[in-house]
Amino acid sequence: MLSFDFHSPTEQLDLPPFRDKQIRVDVKRDDMIHPFISGNKWRKLKYILESAVTARKTHLVTFGGAWSNHLVATACAGAKFGFKTTAFVRGDEVANPVLSLCRVFGMTLIFAARSAYRDKSALFNTYFGGDEQAYFVDEGGYSTLGAEGCREIIGELGETYDHIFCACGTGTTLAGLHMEKRSKKLQTALHGVPVLAGGDFLKEAVSRLCRPIPADDVSLHTDYHFGGYAKSNETLTTFIRWFCASTGILIEPVYTGKLFYAVFDLANSGYFQPGDKILVIHTGGITGLLGMHARLFTS
Numbered sequence: 001m002l003s004f005d006f007h008s009p010t011e012q013l014d015l016p017p018f019r020d021k022q023i024r025v026d027v028k029r030d031d032m033i034h035p036f037i038s039g040n041k042w043r044k045l046k047y048i049l050e051s052a053v054t055a056r057k058t059h060l061v062t063f064g065g066a067w068s069n070h071l072v073a074t075a076c077a078g079a080k081f082g083f084k085t086t087a088f089v090r091g092d093e094v095a096n097p098v099l100s101l102c103r104v105f106g107m108t109l110i111f112a113a114r115s116a117y118r119d120k121s122a123l124f125n126t127y128f129g130g131d132e133q134a135y136f137v138d139e140g141g142y143s144t145l146g147a148e149g150c151r152e153i154i155g156e157l158g159e160t161y162d163h164i165f166c167a168c169g170t171g172t173t174l175a176g177l178h179m180e181k182r183s184k185k186l187q188t189a190l191h192g193v194p195v196l197a198g199g200d201f202l203k204e205a206v207s208r209l210c211r212p213i214p215a216d217d218v219s220l221h222t223d224y225h226f227g228g229y230a231k232s233n234e235t236l237t238t239f240i241r242w243f244c245a246s247t248g249i250l251i252e253p254v255y256t257g258k259l260f261y262a263v264f265d266l267a268n269s270g271y272f273q274p275g276d277k278i279l280v281i282h283t284g285g286i287t288g289l290l291g292m293h294a295r296l297f298t299s
């Protein structure tokens with residue numbers, strides 16, 4: 001229905017640790033889908049926007065933190081497909097390059113105190129309860145429709161993998177992969193790398209989207225959050241700089257840096273079998289670098 005379709009390419013990472021361990025590691029370049037409706041954000045929005053069109057809604061109302069990739073993606077997709085967009089931004093009013101991008105794409109921003117932000121339906125109803133045009137899109141695109149879009153990642157692959165890895169915020173991407181794995185009866189092991197501390201909550205978050213069968217066959221690697229959401233340290237930034245300089249693929253410290261660090265760490269510690277084929281999904285999110293370039297790229 002929405003005229004934008006792009007199958008991201010897959011490329012092999014031919015790097016020493018993988019050669020030494022005789023494993024093959026490919027990257028699904030979802031970061032190439034679009035510069036601002038990046039990676040899994042497009043996959044998650046695709047069916048959400050289609051359902052908004054079907055319901056004859058013209059105004060997307062969504063939620064996120066001040067550095068949210070989801071807000072930029074929603075703002076840009078709204079502009080592209082003719083929706084008005086509004087976002088409730090968590091916390092006190094701030095200015096930053098991500099929020100500027102949102103405004104450039106025509107999004108209206110409403111800053112909400114953390115206490116009010118917690119009850120998203122109440123916020124929506126207070127402001128837009130009487131607005132027939134307004135369509136609620138949950139934070140990060142967390143929804144079954146969002147997961148449906150992420151299922152398509154697997155359908156685009158030219159081969160089957162022993163392991164597939166993705167970074168996890170809300171768990172929607174992992175839920176989509178799980179739904180597709182189940183329906184195709186694949187043997188592939190699915191792995192999530194939570195970027196928040198206490199990532200075990202994701203088991204339930206994923207299960208909620210994957211009804212009726214609980215997602216009991218995904219592995220969560222909960223020790224790679226580096227202190228919590230958007231937290232990082234010297235080890236992580238050193239790794240990211242080495243990775244970018246060795247591959248020509250840009251990753252960032254909030255999501256994909258932690259994801260690739262985890263895959264390298266697991267490979268080095270002998271987690272995989274020789275001959276294993278591993279796919280790592282680059283979920284995009286490069287706009288996250290706008291706030292960190294000083295720390296990451298000046299030496």
Ligand SMILES: *Cc1c(COP(=O)(O)O)cnc(C)c1O
Binds near residue numbers: 040070167256284
């Ligand atoms: C939002 C985001 C994620 C988190 O995806 P979920 O489906 O919410 O788990 C992962 N990677 C990047 C780059 C993101 O922007």
